[in-house]
Amino acid sequence: MAKLTPWESQLINVKNTCDLMGLEPAVYEVISHPKAILEVALPLKMDDGTVKTFTGVRIHHNDARGPTKGGIRYHPHLDMDTEMALAAWMTWKNAVANLPYGGAKGGINCDPKILSMGELERLTRMYASSIAHFVGVDLDIPAPDVGTNAQIMAWFVDEYYKLLGRITPGVITAKPISLGGSLGRSTATGRGCYFVTIEASKVYDIPIKGSKVAIQGFGNVAKSAAFNFHNAGAKIVAVSDSRGGVYNKEGINPYKLKDYKDKNGKVSGYPGCKEIGSIGPLTAECDILVPAALQNALTGENAGDVKAKLIIEGANGPTLPEADKIMEGKGIIVVPDICANAGGVTVSYFEWVQNRQGYYWTEDEVDQRLERVMKKAFKDLKEQSDKYDVPLRTGAYALAIGRVAEAMRFLGRI
Ligand code: NAD
Numbered sequence: 531m532a533k534l535t536p537w538e539s540q541l542i543n544v545k546n547t548c549d550l551m552g553l554e555p556a557v558y559e560v561i562s563h564p565k566a567i568l569e570v571a572l573p574l575k576m577d578d579g580t581v582k583t584f585t586g587v588r589i590h591h592n593d594a595r596g597p598t599k600g601g602i603r604y605h606p607h608l609d610m611d612t613e614m615a616l617a618a619w620m621t622w623k624n625a626v627a628n629l630p631y632g633g634a635k636g637g638i639n640c641d642p643k644i645l646s647m648g649e650l651e652r653l654t655r656m657y658a659s660s661i662a663h664f665v666g667v668d669l670d671i672p673a674p675d676v677g678t679n680a681q682i683m684a685w686f687v688d689e690y691y692k693l694l695g696r697i698t699p700g701v702i703t704a705k706p707i708s709l710g711g712s713l714g715r716s717t718a719t720g721r722g723c724y725f726v727t728i729e730a731s732k733v734y735d736i737p738i739k740g741s742k743v744a745i746q747g748f749g750n751v752a753k754s755a756a757f758n759f760h761n762a763g764a765k766i767v768a769v770s771d772s773r774g775g776v777y778n779k780e781g782i783n784p785y786k787l788k789d790y791k792d793k794n795g796k797v798s799g800y801p802g803c804k805e806i807g808s809i810g811p812l813t814a815e816c817d818i819l820v821p822a823a824l825q826n827a828l829t830g831e832n833a834g835d836v837k838a839k840l841i842i843e844g845a846n847g848p849t850l851p852e853a854d855k856i857m858e859g860k861g862i863i864v865v866p867d868i869c870a871n872a873g874g875v876t877v878s879y880f881e882w883v884q885n886r887q888g889y890y891w892t893e894d895e896v897d898q899r900l901e902r903v904m905k906k907a908f909k910d911l912k913e914q915s916d917k918y919d920v921p922l923r924t925g926a927y928a929l930a931i932g933r934v935a936e937a938m939r940f941l942g943r944i
Contacts, residue, residue: 536615536825539851544618547927550918556944557935561621564614565598565632566590570660572638574653577646586657588636588664588672591617594937596630597668599703599875601675602657602682603637612825613637616675619846619868620875625930627872627907629879634670636661642677651685658689665690667700667886673878676749676824680706680716700885703878712881714896715874720754721897722873723820723844724762725904730865733912736817736840739763742779744816744838746770746809747823748787748797751844751871755820756784768806768814772823774798775810812836821848822871828853836862843867849923858921866923868930869907876903 534542541562548558572584587610590598600620603613613635621633638657642650665672674683683705691697699710707713714721731738741764745752748771756766765781773796776782782803790800798805806814812827813835821827822844828836833853841857841864843849849857849864857864877900884890891899914932915925938944 534850535611536847537611537618540615540618540847542851543923543927544931547924547931550920550924551928551932553931553935554944557931557938560938560944561592561618561931561934564589564591564617565593566664567610568661568664570657572653572656572660574649574656576649584638584640584653586636586638586660587613588661588670589613589617589634590664590670591633591635592621592934593632594934594941594943595625595632597632597666598634598670599624599629599631599673599878600634600636601673602678602686603635603675604640604642604677604682605637606639606641608637608639615825616846621934622927622930623868623872623875625933626868626911626926627876627903628910628933629876631671631875631879634672635675636672637675650682654682654685655689658686659693662690662693665701667698667882671701671703671878671882673703673875680704680711684709700882703881704874705881710881710885712877712884712896713891713893714900715877715881716750717754717757718877718900719751719844719871719874720756720822721758722876722900722904723751723755723822723842723870724758725873725901726865726870726908727759727818727840727842729905729908730840730842730863734840734863738818741765741817742767742815743818743820744768744811744814745820745822745844746775746811746827746848747821747845748791749822751874752820752822753784753788755822755842755844756787759818760784764818767816768811769797770806770808770811770823771797772808775806775808776800776803777806777810777814778803779815818842820844824848826850828857830856833857834860836860838862841865843870846871854921854923864921864923865908866926868926869911869922872907873900873904876900
């Protein structure tokens, strides 16, 4: 059987949920098409004087509940299908967290690791000016994703201000604090994973303290998740990145591992550990698994070997539908991405609110509000999953699609 693309697997979840809820066919008809797609050519003058053309995209999936919102990804294998799926997941995620946003995504097919700082800045500014008419504080609000960071948001916003002739910091989120960024944003996604785990651990009786946690990835989301679980008394037994993975049944101190990775550029080789490769954490002996690298990590091939009792999807789209089925059969609980990793966009929303108010909150205020949103999102989706007697993922889709459908009905779009 041909492997499903991320967009196709997203559509399967959406279609099944629409059928389960008995929604009018117009709902699926609208949400199975992105609202708008922009593709731009970005001819970049490289440091050596040659010109290389990159492709930039920005996709708005659905804006019934508010301006669209979603990250910008810099990745050498960026493709339209994945970007469309990521944009749709943002619609569902924003609706699950009950944020007043639709969904979007975008990016450039480049490898930021091999561009110089100058090339990265020129490319980002060219992308910002090329899509400026497609973004806006009340239209579409980008943020970072894989391969981008606060510095890239800063270049983007500076270019946007120049074109607009006005300072509107709410046009992009996860900015540096000195440019109107929110306290707590850089660690929010991993922190949010931890808050939903607290709720899930109560419902399914899997205590965090003393549990063994395996994490795929050691980037923004994974690191923050690792620190939170470690601080709550869990043992981080496995961690990986794109260059390899490490396992130690006695536990790995994630702060020391971060220092090691900062120095060596990889987690592989960390003292006292067994080498398990990049995908090793997915099937490692553990209680809680946090896939926090990229999409399509858990497949029909490896799902049968997953040992975790609880999966917290830090990454977007880490589980293929066939893997879901296998894990459901094994009684593994999966807290889906559109709830588990909503912490980042939630604090991005807080940043947007603070930018518009021109009044800034303390880190504690941000953290308390984030905790409330994440725990409520989990409770709301659990209620839906109980109502329809379906796994949490379908419960999350039911919650999100129900909310989006209601907005579309009021708007008269369906
Ligand atoms: P990042 O670039 O900071 O980190 C990605 C990590 O994954 C890196 O450690 C990289 O080495 C690792 N990785 C890449 N390919 C791998 C492979 N094949 N095996 C193992 N590790 C691999 O990105 P991030 O911001 O942490 O995002 C990670 C995931 O979380 C993505 O799916 C992203 O869409 C999602 N996400 C991010 C945020 C956010 O706020 N940053 C919010 C929601 C969802």
